[in-house]
């Protein structure tokens with residue numbers, strides 16, 4: 033029988049279990065989530081890896097429904113992908129080590145006594161989501177890394193930054209979420225929205241939209257790695273409009289590429305540039321276990 037901890041904190045919607053443990057630790061007098069977990073007989077990394085046993089213990093300690101805790105689950109799958117809040121994401125398209133957060137969400141968490149420190153949100157793991165869906169501001173990225181804490185002790189990492197409310201306020205840069213970002217965030221919250229897109233893989237929508245938008249806005253010869261975050265955000269928004277129109281949208285885009293290249297053209301790498309590269313790398317990653 034595992035007893036509830038004397039001091040509980042509210043689970044935040046879309047919060048990964050390791051972040052919940054980080055806040056429970058602090059509320060109950062321990063600064064390091066790893067130390068807290070070790071005291072309870074499991075490793076913090078086990079929560080980050082989605083191990084059943086550790087998750088069950090955490091749910092009981094924190095007095096939360098296990099199913100609710102699992103809504104924010106982040107776990108590796110056997111195919112080199114991650115499952116993030118129920119969505120499959122390729123390993124290279126998830127940000128976990130880098131500290132990425134919405135300064136307004138963090139400020140509100142810190143100010144709310146029932147939250148017990150800053151809670152991480154699953155959407156901050158997704159590089160294609162660059163704005164907070166709730167506050168309409170840019171997600172902030174911080175380069176600091178604590179070897180003693182590791183990547184998953186979120187509330188501890190935020191405390192280490194020592195940001196005062198005014199400093200958090202200064203980090204707020206207004207940026208309205210694009211249609212793509214809102215769609216992805218709502219999908220991670222478990223909402224079904226549009227039959228055609230909902231049946232596509234999460235990564236295919238996130239990256240496909242960006243690539244289609246890059247092709248449409250910057251041409252087939254554009255190299256995604258040389259584009260700014262703002263260009264990619266704009267491309268994601270444009271590509272999402274194309275994808276949302278389904279087959280018609282894709283036909284129009286391919287038609288435009290053909291027109292630009294001069295008709296008739298063969299399906300060559302020269303004319304389909306980064307679209308071709310994306311399809312190839314996407315297929316290769318999915319084929320290799």
Ligand SMILES: [Zn+2]
Pocket residue numbers: 134135136137138164165166167168
């Ligand atoms: Zn926010």
